[in-house]
Amino acid sequence: MSESFLDLESWPEGIAAARIPANNNTRAMEAFIGPAISATTTAQPVSPAERDIYIIPASATGTNWATFTEGDVAIFFDATWTAFSAFEGLRKTVLDEGADGENWQYLAGVWAVEAGGGGGSGDV
8 A cells, every 4th residue: 555645545446445545544534634632641531531632752752652652643533543654844733832832833843833823713
């Protein structure tokens, strides 16, 4: 299978378990489109809600989070954490930053608050 910059999978026609890459693509799209709860929480949440999204910070802890790479976008989906590599230019609203959240962008391998700041109700 090949992957795109969005971590979306493609599969040959006639594959017996097409639902597996299709479900993985759904997870990736939700992780990349939805706002992140936090980009600074280091401890893996004990009781996350379905579809909670976080940006994995340095020194993350927890059974799953400790295995993820700093900067990954993690989503709790179907009772498990899945992480996806951020891609150049990805923008996300981080909800626990600022009054209405802050817009962050992934550039040159680093997440940072976008110049001009400002919050929003969703991704840019």
